[in-house]
Amino acid sequence: MATALSSMMLHTPVSSKCANYMPAGVAYSRSSCGSKAFPTHISIASKNLKGASPSSALGFFCGEDYTLLEGHGKPSLPRKVNSNQSSPKGQVRAAAYNIAVLGAAGGIGQPLSLLLKMSPLVASLNLYDIANVKGVAADLSHCNTPAQVSAFTGFAELPDSLKNVDLIIIPAGVPRKPGMTRDDLFKINAGIVRTLVEAAAEHAPNAWINIISNPVNSTVPIAAEVLKQKGVYNPRKLFGVTTLDVVRANTFVAQKKNLRLIDVDVPVLGGHAGITILPLLSKTRPAVEFSPEEIEELTVRIQNGGTEVVEAKAGAGSATLSMAYAAARFAESCIRALDGDESVYECSFVQSENFLFLHHE
Numbered sequence: 127m128a129t130a131l132s133s134m135m136l137h138t139p140v141s142s143k144c145a146n147y148m149p150a151g152v153a154y155s156r157s158s159c160g161s162k163a164f165p166t167h168i169s170i171a172s173k174n175l176k177g178a179s180p181s182s183a184l185g186f187f188c189g190e191d192y193t194l195l196e197g198h199g200k201p202s203l204p205r206k207v208n209s210n211q212s213s214p215k216g217q218v219r220a221a222a223y224n225i226a227v228l229g230a231a232g233g234i235g236q237p238l239s240l241l242l243k244m245s246p247l248v249a250s251l252n253l254y255d256i257a258n259v260k261g262v263a264a265d266l267s268h269c270n271t272p273a274q275v276s277a278f279t280g281f282a283e284l285p286d287s288l289k290n291v292d293l294i295i296i297p298a299g300v301p302r303k304p305g306m307t308r309d310d311l312f313k314i315n316a317g318i319v320r321t322l323v324e325a326a327a328e329h330a331p332n333a334w335i336n337i338i339s340n341p342v343n344s345t346v347p348i349a350a351e352v353l354k355q356k357g358v359y360n361p362r363k364l365f366g367v368t369t370l371d372v373v374r375a376n377t378f379v380a381q382k383k384n385l386r387l388i389d390v391d392v393p394v395l396g397g398h399a400g401i402t403i404l405p406l407l408s409k410t411r412p413a414v415e416f417s418p419e420e421i422e423e424l425t426v427r428i429q430n431g432g433t434e435v436v437e438a439k440a441g442a443g444s445a446t447l448s449m450a451y452a453a454a455r456f457a458e459s460c461i462r463a464l465d466g467d468e469s470v471y472e473c474s475f476v477q478s479e480n481f482l483f484l485h486h487e
């Protein structure tokens with residue numbers, strides 16, 4: 127029997143009723159919990175957003191530029207391969223943006239902070255963690271790149287870490303161990319994200335927020351609810367970071383097809399959970415032919431990339447370095463979009479009214 131399986135995640139009110147409603151890969155319907163959806167692909171295309179009002183901040187093409195049903199959607203927008211690499215305008219202002227990393231002392235937080243410190247676009251880098259982040263900040267601050275690094279430790283210093291920031295990146299939370307699903311992290315990470323986003327709403331209501339903490343398809347809707355309660359929700363500024371799925375897809379496809387890594391771009395839909403991670407292999411750039419066996423093999427590997435790393439680390443955590451790379455790429459795309467670069471596109475987990483439905487037997 128055909129089952130309607132949305133590639134987009136449902137809006138999750140912060141309530142116990144809905145807390146476990148979206149285990150990865152389970153079919154669900156729009157009406158089962160909440161009324162809005164979080165689809166998983168966006169194109170960021172921005173006007174100059176510095177100081178823009180929330181409603182005019184971004185022009186997104188939420189899910190419209192890729193269709194899951196060939197021939198039924200709008201034609202793809204022209205897109206550059208790995209478009210985060212360079213700007214056609216090449217005019218991003220140097221060191222103009224302030225970033226806060228919440229959870230900066232962690233496995234992702236540290237290498238991510240290093241990558242952000244290397245960016246010439248970043249003016250200040252506020253590192254916040256409940257663990258002592260002073261050492262990380264002291265260490266990073268010796269790199270002779272423009273970003274000014276500051277440390278903020280503990281809840282009392284959270285407000286200061288958020289002052290005047292343009293972009294907040296949240297990798298705070300526990301990672302999984304072998305045998306766990308990302309949903310098993312929900313109880314702890316939901317509370318962490320809620321607390322951090324409450325502070326963001328109060329102290330940086332206009333900042334863009336990138337959420338890395340798992341399970342992304344729950345933590346992002348939770349963040350949305352918090353922002354709504356605080357009256358500062360703008361769906362165009364809240365992103366679930368699913369870039370690691372894209373990074374993995376690009377790598378695995380390039381390896382399989384013997385292509386140059388830098389040339390390959392595979393859009394990936396999904397809320398970063400199990401079989402809802404949906405690589406759009408037919409949209410691979412450059413155009414490539416895949417056999418059904420290759421599609422099956424690549425899809426399964428991309429969907430299980432996280433587990434591959436969790437098992438290889440054997441209890442020492444989950445992906446940190448590739449995630450830091452992916453998050454830095456997404457952050458740079460956000461900065462470029464903030465700076466008015468209209469060529470930027472990235473896949474992400476965002477709210478949208480555009481539903482795409484897959485039918486599978």
Ligand SMILES: NC(=O)c1ccc[n+]([C@@H]2O[C@H](COP(=O)([O-])OP(=O)(O)OC[C@H]3O[C@@H](n4cnc5c(N)ncnc54)[C@H](O)[C@@H]3O)[C@@H](O)[C@H]2O)c1
Pocket residue numbers: 228229230231232233234235254255256257297298299300301302311315318321322337338339340341342367368369370371398443444445446449
């Ligand atoms: N979106 C993705 O693609 C993706 C990829 C990899 C990992 N993750 C997720 O990212 C999260 C972090 O992973 P990690 O490997 O860096 O974990 P980690 O344990 O190494 O680091 C987490 C950091 O968060 C900090 N922290 C905990 N509670 C906090 C709070 N209330 N406020 C501020 N900081 C707090 C910890 O002190 C620690 O430094 C996990 O939930 C993991 O599942 C997501």
Ligand SMILES: O=C(O)C[C@H](O)C(=O)O
Pocket residue numbers: 301302308340370398431432433435436444445
């Ligand atoms: O798999 C995990 O738990 C971490 C992360 O979501 C990943 O995809 O590597």
